[in-house]
Amino acid sequence: MLSKTGLIIRREYLERVTKKSFLITTLLMPVVMLALMFTPVLINEFSESEQRTILIVDATGEVEPEMHSVPSITFLPVADEAEGRRILDTESAQGVLLIPDNIFENGANVQLISSEPASINVESAITSQLNSIIEHKRMAQYGIEGLDSIMAAVESDVTLRTLEYNPEGDDKESSTLVAYALGMVLTMLLYMCLLLYGQMVMTSIIEEKTNRVLEIVVSSVKPRQLMIGKICGIGLVAVTQLLIWTVLIAGASSLILPNLISPETAAQVEALNANALATSDATANIGMLQAISMLGNVGYILQLFALLLLFLVGGFMLYAAVYAAIGSAVDNIQDAGQLQTVVIVPIICGIIFGVQAASDPSSTMSFWTSLIPFTSPMVMMARIPFGVPAWEIALSLVVLYLSFFAMVWLAAKIYRVGIFMYGKKPSLKEMIRWIRYN
Amino acid sequence: MDILNVDNVTKNYARHCALDAISLSVPEGSVYGLLGPNGAGKTTLIRIINHITAPDSGMVTFDGHPLTQADVAHIGYLPEERGLYKKMKVGDQAIFFARLKGMSSREARTELRAWFEKFGILDWWDKKVEELSKGMAQKVQFIVTVLHRPKLLIFDEPFSGFDPINAALLRDEILELKRQGSTVIFSTHNMASVEEICDNITLINQGRNILTGNVAELRERFSKGKYQITFTGPTQTLIDALQPVTESYSLSDAGSGAVTIDINAAPDATVRQILQTANDTVDILSFQKGRASMNDIFIQTIGKS
Numbered sequence: 093m094l095s096k097t098g099l100i101i102r103r104e105y106l107e108r109v110t111k112k113s114f115l116i117t118t119l120l121m122p123v124v125m126l127a128l129m130f131t132p133v134l135i136n137e138f139s140e141s142e143q144r145t146i147l148i149v150d151a152t153g154e155v156e157p158e159m160h161s162v163p164s165i166t167f168l169p170v171a172d173e174a175e176g177r178r179i180l181d182t183e184s185a186q187g188v189l190l191i192p193d194n195i196f197e198n199g200a201n202v203q204l205i206s207s208e209p210a211s212i213n214v215e216s217a218i219t220s221q222l223n224s225i226i227e228h229k230r231m232a233q234y235g236i237e238g239l240d241s242i243m244a245a246v247e248s249d250v251t252l253r254t255l256e257y258n259p260e261g262d263d264k265e266s267s268t269l270v271a272y273a274l275g276m277v278l279t280m281l282l283y284m285c286l287l288l289y290g291q292m293v294m295t296s297i298i299e300e301k302t303n304r305v306l307e308i309v310v311s312s313v314k315p316r317q318l319m320i321g322k323i324c325g326i327g328l329v330a331v332t333q334l335l336i337w338t339v340l341i342a343g344a345s346s347l348i349l350p351n352l353i354s355p356e357t358a359a360q361v362e363a364l365n366a367n368a369l370a371t372s373d374a375t376a377n378i379g380m381l382q383a384i385s386m387l388g389n390v391g392y393i394l395q396l397f398a399l400l401l402l403f404l405v406g407g408f409m410l411y412a413a414v415y416a417a418i419g420s421a422v423d424n425i426q427d428a429g430q431l432q433t434v435v436i437v438p439i440i441c442g443i444i445f446g447v448q449a450a451s452d453p454s455s456t457m458s459f460w461t462s463l464i465p466f467t468s469p470m471v472m473m474a475r476i477p478f479g480v481p482a483w484e485i486a487l488s489l490v491v492l493y494l495s496f497f498a499m500v501w502l503a504a505k506i507y508r509v510g511i512f513m514y515g516k517k518p519s520l521k522e523m524i525r526w527i528r529y530n
Numbered sequence: 531m532d533i534l535n536v537d538n539v540t541k542n543y544a545r546h547c548a549l550d551a552i553s554l555s556v557p558e559g560s561v562y563g564l565l566g567p568n569g570a571g572k573t574t575l576i577r578i579i580n581h582i583t584a585p586d587s588g589m590v591t592f593d594g595h596p597l598t599q600a601d602v603a604h605i606g607y608l609p610e611e612r613g614l615y616k617k618m619k620v621g622d623q624a625i626f627f628a629r630l631k632g633m634s635s636r637e638a639r640t641e642l643r644a645w646f647e648k649f650g651i652l653d654w655w656d657k658k659v660e661e662l663s664k665g666m667a668q669k670v671q672f673i674v675t676v677l678h679r680p681k682l683l684i685f686d687e688p689f690s691g692f693d694p695i696n697a698a699l700l701r702d703e704i705l706e707l708k709r710q711g712s713t714v715i716f717s718t719h720n721m722a723s724v725e726e727i728c729d730n731i732t733l734i735n736q737g738r739n740i741l742t743g744n745v746a747e748l749r750e751r752f753s754k755g756k757y758q759i760t761f762t763g764p765t766q767t768l769i770d771a772l773q774p775v776t777e778s779y780s781l782s783d784a785g786s787g788a789v790t791i792d793i794n795a796a797p798d799a800t801v802r803q804i805l806q807t808a809n810d811t812v813d814i815l816s817f818q819k820g821r822a823s824m825n826d827i828f829i830q831t832i833g834k835s
Contacts, residue, residue, distance in 0.1 A: 107617065195623050303615035308674070311580045311607040312601065312630035512583070 096313045097321045104296070104325025109332060118333050120339065121284075139263040144214060145185040146204075147176045151193035158225045165217055168523045173205075189218065196229050207484065270383045271330075272450050278400055278473040279446035285404055286439055286469070289330045290411040293323055294428060297419030297511075306511055315511060323412045323500070330403065330408055338397040346390045351382060361385045399476055399485065406492035407469030411435055413503035417523065420510030427517045434520065442470035453478040463488050465495035493519035502527060532591075533558040533682055533713045534579065541590030541737075548574040550737040551588070556682075557731075558716060561708055563724045563731035563745070564717040567832060572717050573610070573738040576684055578713070580607050593681065603632040603742060606680035607832055610687045610717075612671050614659045622672050631678040638677065641730075647671045649699075664691055667751060683707060684715045689723060701727060721824035725749075731824075740835045745824070748752040752827050755795040756820025760784050761824055762817060763812030765791075771811045775799035784815075790818055 120151070147170045150156035159167045168177045168185070176188035190203040202222065204215070208486055231239060241398060297319075300306040309318055350358070364381050418431045445467050449458035462480075463470040468488045470493040472480070510528040543548040546631040546664065548571045556562045566572050578590060581602050593604070615623055618632045621642065628638035645650045649669055659667055668691055676683060685704070689697045705727060708714055716728060724731060725745065731742035741748070755777075759779040761768065769779065776793045784790040795804060808814055 096630055099626065103615075103618075103626055107615075303616065304609065304611040305615055306613075307609040308613070308627065308671075309609070309630070310582050311605070312627070315582075475659055512577075514753065525761075 096315045098320055098323025100309075100313065101325040101328065102530070104322050105328045108292075108326065108329045114329070114333075117334050120357070121333075122337060130506075131305060137231060138432050140372075144187070144211075146187045146189055146214070146218070147179060147185050148172050148189045148191065149176055150191045152191060153197060154229070155191050155195065155222070155225055162217055163215060177205070178361070183207070187214070191222075194223075196226060197221075199226055223430060238395055245489075268478075270386050271453075271479075274396075274477040275450035275453070275474040276447065278442060278477070279450065279470045282400065282404060282407065282470050282473050283439065283443045283446070285334070286332055286411050286442075289326055289408055290415045290435065290439075292329075293326050293412045294415040294432075295425065296322060296418035297416055297507075298422060298425060298428065301420070301511055301514075302423060303489070315508040318498065319416050319504055319507045321410065321414060327405060327408050327412065332405060336399070338394070338401075342362070342393055342396075344388050345387050345393055349384070349388050357384065359367055361388065394478065400473060402489055403469040403473055403492070405444070406465075406489060406496055409496040410492065410499050411439065413499040417503040417506040417510065420507040421513065421518050421523050423514060423517075431523075438466035439470075440528050442467040446470035446474040449474040452478075463491055465492045468502070505529070533593055534715075535589075535591040536575070536579070536758070537589045537685045539578060539585045539590065540576065541571075541583070541585050544832075546735050549578075549585070550795075552734065552737065552739050554732045554739060554742060557683075557707065558713050560710055560729040561704070561716055561727050563728035564582035564715055564732055564734070565721075565724065565828060566734035570734045572734060573686070574732070576607070576686060576715070577768065578714070578718065579682075579684065580605060583650065594716045603678065606631075606675040606678065606683045608671060608675040608683075608685045608688055608689070609827055612668060612691075614667055614671060616660040617658060617705045619655070620659060620662070620670055623659065624677070626671065627674045628677050631680075637741050639675055642673070645677065648665065649673065665693065665696060668692065669696070670728060672703070673752070674713075676703075679711065682713050682715065684717070687719070688716070689718070689720060708819040721828055725826045733828065735835050736834055738835075741831050747829060749822050752830070753800075753820055755797070756789060756792065756822060757795060757817065758792050758820045759800070759808055759817050760788055760790045760815045761808065762788050763782050763811040765789050765812075768808060769809045771807050775803050775807065788815055 138503040143164060143166065145168060146167045147168050148156045149170055149172055155171045156167070156368045161167050166521050167189075170188070171186060172181065173190060176185075180188060186208055187204050187206040190205070192198075192201045195202065197220070204218065206214075228243075231243075236242065288428055290414060298307070308316075313321075353361070361381050361384050414435045418428055418434070422431065442461075445457070449455075449462065449471045452458060458471060458475060460468045462475055462484070469492065472485065472488050476485070505527045506523050509529050510523065536554045537550060538551050539549055540547070540551050552571070557810065562574070564572050564672070574583070578585050579597070582595060582601055592601045594769040618626070620667075624642050625635060625638045628642070629635060633641070646655065651666070651669060654662065654670070655667065661669070662670070672688070675685075683704075688700060688704070692700060699809055704714060704716075716724070718724060729743050730744050731748070732739055732743070743751075747758070765781065772779070772791075772793065775796050776799070777796050779791055779793040782790045782792070793804070805817060808817070
């Protein structure tokens, strides 16, 4: 037979998991996450797709022939500024570029008369072309023979491959970019779960209090059992959701990904994993290969999610306890607003330090914030894809779990008093005083 | 044998004293009325009996031993402010509460079927609570309260929100539970229902026990010096004539020209004196001992304290 706490957990869990909305959010969340990740790319795509025509009034007669149109900008020569302005009036062009005759000596006098707010994309396209034309021209003045072929040979495009130092030799391939992306995704995921499920605990407690079902439940179980049962039940819902995502992603990685990539790419990934990829292999896009290698590694993904699960549980219990204490003290959601800052501020700090840690995972700040319980889940998840010593993860988890036990204990004391307080909105100070009540 | 003993229980909150050294004993198998004005401390006392809150000092004994958490399995509580989980189905919810009280799932299901059948609500089983009306939800709640056959039942304003037919049904069920051996603590402001079903009462005011006793005995005691005369004739003359032997009186119309006067006699007045005086002034249609209602007792006692 289930214990009373077990019965509460079961009820809370089933009530949520059997809802249609649970299934929908579980399946939709990854889609939303992907959409969020790709939104900046998409926005960029769309903003560049607009066609612009820029008219060039070239006083030197040497620059204009060298300007080449790019996909989003067409360059056209015009005789003088007056004609350019006339064309601007007909709206068949968006700008007139005035190139002075002394441009090769002094590049400061170039003007763009624009009929619309200047766009950074347009400006940078123009200045980069002008710069290279001017540089070329100036170099030509030195009369070096075969300049074009020299320049072509000199041109460089560096790709950096980072290898993680391994004292036993055989350094491991690591990718800062992939780790960064992964760290951000994990941090965001954790942040959303903590906020969403933490608030669910609070709302559910307020609801129970408002519709007075609480009175009946506590005549059968201790308030502490009810609170812990509720937190655990909702926590299990979060865990279930995470497990579903793990299965989906692991499934995608082991079944779908191999069928999507070409045999050559697969071979390259294998070579990369064996650390035998020819450094001169020009066709290889190292970043993409690394990403495929990481995502295709089911073992790695499972390991990552196992850690995510541990931090989710610890972080959730910690925050849910605070949310529970707040929920018990107020009669409706509106009143909770002010008290909620107590938990929202640390969560937001967590995500800020987490983002920070994703760009500099080994800084002192990242180290400490990944140990402090309120920020540790999010910061640690941002750091883990870069590789974090096992002892640090273990220490962080121990600190997190100890503090959640302490927090649940404190919250239960506040909860026990709070649930019977109706009518007035207590201050934080008053709530802390409740801890000492019998 | 008392099923419940409350001994010198005190409970203080931050700014006020909710219960001030209260004591009472509930005999097994009786219906016990817990009365008192709003804010008297009844709910706090009920919460202590339910082991929801702990008293600051004093002792609660249940069925011969100090009250523990395990005893709540033998207590059924119907709070005044009622609520159920809105999104949960009626049947599932009733089973959930029954299991919290320690019943097995199968046992709960069988018992519930019987009760649902008795109340004619078997077709609500798969409905969500939010689909029920307030009265319907209260019926479900009543069943949930009594399902685990508790030794002690606590009803806080059980009749509020019920129509007269369902209130009568409920009253019969409460009396039936008593007949089967359950003890009932009954908290209400409806004094007529107290007269009807309570054996004993305790009246609480400002956290203190100000009156305890058997309902019949209390009514007898408070009826002392109360007489009722129905008559025809000059009312004012009678009032003036009775003035030396009465402390107070009230008049009511008895129909067909007759008047009823309820009098509280002066301490030293005799029945003979009163009857004599009345007989000399008016035509007496009836003369009887007056009977104090619980309502009178309530108002009189609270007013004095």
